[in-house]
Amino acid sequence: MNIYWQPTDTTYELHRFPKGNHDKSLQAWDSADELLVQHITAQKEDVTSLVILNDSFGALNVALHGHKISSINDSYVSQQALEQNLRINHLSDVYHDSSQQLDSLQAIPPASHVVLKLTKNLGYLEFQLQQIKRVNQACHIVAAGKTTQVTSSVLALFNKYFNQVTTSLAKKKSRLIFASHAPEKLDIESKYPVQTQWPEQNLTLFAHANVFSKDQIDIGGRFLAENLPQISNNQRIIDLGCGNGLLGLASLMQAQNNNANAEVSFVDESHMAVMSAKLNVEKQFPERLPYCQFIQDDCLTQQENLSADIILCNPPFHQQNAITEHIAQQMFKDAKRVLKPGGKLYVVANRHLPYQVQLKKHFGGFKVNNQNKKFIIYLCQKKDK
Ligand SMILES: C[S@@+](CC[C@H](N)C(=O)[O-])C[C@H]1O[C@@H](n2cnc3c(N)ncnc32)[C@H](O)[C@@H]1O
Structure with missing residues (x-):
């Protein structure tokens, strides 16, 4: 190199x-x-x-x-x-x-x-x-x-x-x-953050200009949101690589419908993503704000060991213009460290992406939680001991 x-x-x-x-x-x-x-x-x-x-x-x-x-x-x-x-x-x-x-x-x-x-x-x-x-x-x-x-x-x-x-x-x-510089040209108001309706979840998603899939709900993310695990009282959920926060927001919605108190951490390396997720919680779950964190991080580098019950992840496969697996690999490795014993990682991925080997390496195995023509949801559970 x-x-x-x-x-x-x-x-x-x-x-x-x-x-x-x-x-x-x-x-x-x-x-x-x-x-x-x-x-x-x-x-x-x-x-x-x-x-x-x-x-x-x-x-x-x-x-x-x-x-x-x-x-x-x-x-x-x-x-x-x-x-x-x-x-x-x-x-x-x-x-x-x-x-x-x-x-x-x-x-x-x-x-x-x-x-x-x-x-x-x-x-x-x-x-x-x-x-x-x-x-x-x-x-x-x-x-x-x-x-x-x-x-x-x-x-x-x-x-x-x-x-x-x-x-x-x-x-x-x-x-x-x-x-x-052109002082005579009109100063046009920015259209950001943009809004997308998500009627199935009864949510409106706001997104700043540099957020992944800002104009529509990503189909991979949507598939995982439709297949969320049951969220119990006082569980800590991490939306890893949160984008506009759709996975964490869908979790808050499910918890609210079940009268459960969930704590959600929205984590992304993009400032605009984290700020979009925050805006979405402020607008739609203001009462849950004290129980949510909004963190700009590289994967879960700043997160404590053994601190999460559930991690939801739709991993990136690009860095800048390059296709890469290293971010997903780091996310899986960090997830293993950050999950509590018995904690679960849910990963949604395009069928062609080769994540099985890495998931097996870190968690000893995985289950296919659900799949459709394009996507697979992998479930990995951290062993109790
Ligand atoms: C495929 S998108 C998923 C976004 C959203 N969760 C969804 O399902 O639509 C992957 C996200 O990972 C974020 N990301 C990329 N590299 C990252 C890193 N090193 N650490 C944390 N997040 C990262 C991207 O900014 C992007 O928002």
Whole structure:
């Protein structure tokens, strides 16, 4: 695996997060990062402060660390990757003296340059462009992504909010987009959080811009919600990789219908996901708020051993643009540690996903709790001793 990166005249050592957990072909930066760093470095003293959005594993922040940076990220894993890579390159102190990390729902502070790494999610891109526009102060905007990401729809979004939108030539399969502040263009109100009705559960689900399946109920999640275990009084349930929180919310609904008092922890690495789940509990189960937790975490890293009765999980199989099993594997491993003896993990997965080996490895076996043409629900029980 290539871990040494020289975007300009300095070489940095960079790793994905968690270090050593990835396919050897995956590195912690790409050619779009390289173009962005080279462009900003060439601007020299014109750059007085930077806002960096969506830095996947900290490459942009590490390479541009001499500037005053506000780094905005929705991902806890990306934030941890940045801290890890700052430490490896002995830059933590110098970086934190002048820079700050902000979450994805915070307002964007004014800066001379805004550096944006394109994400696949167009709704989230538009949300971020609206936030940049709202700064309402002159700034240079430079974005980058793979040439396949610089589509006419993406350029149309830039033209909607900014002036002088141009692109660079492609280099190593990536391109830059340049734009400048447009005070005369209308400040369009964000449509987020969006709402989806879930009549079968009598619920309305709100979701912020970067939440998985924000415009519809995911069919895997829905299948697990329709097959929830019986929830008894005072059980602690974890909705692991909660997205908008549909599994935890369906559990609260079932508990309410059975007059049971359930405690639900909603856990996701996305800030917008955790905040969506919180909004949904506030709106629909306000009386259960004191018994719910909303936690941004990498799998269950921050959760205590032997602390949960039931874990519900519809695991991700992507990290950024890469297909990966390592997150699901970490989720199963953490679930085993966090469940109480006799506690149960329910996993819903597409039939083709190869989770059986890992579930067997951690729990000694599994049962098929239910299945349909597309999905299987696995049930693993932690042994009493
Ligand atoms: C397939 S979605 C399931 C969302 C929701 N539970 C549902 O059923 O619709 C997987 C979720 O896992 C989250 N996720 C990805 N990596 C994670 C990690 N390392 N730790 C915690 N959650 C993660 C994603 O943000 C996403 O919300």
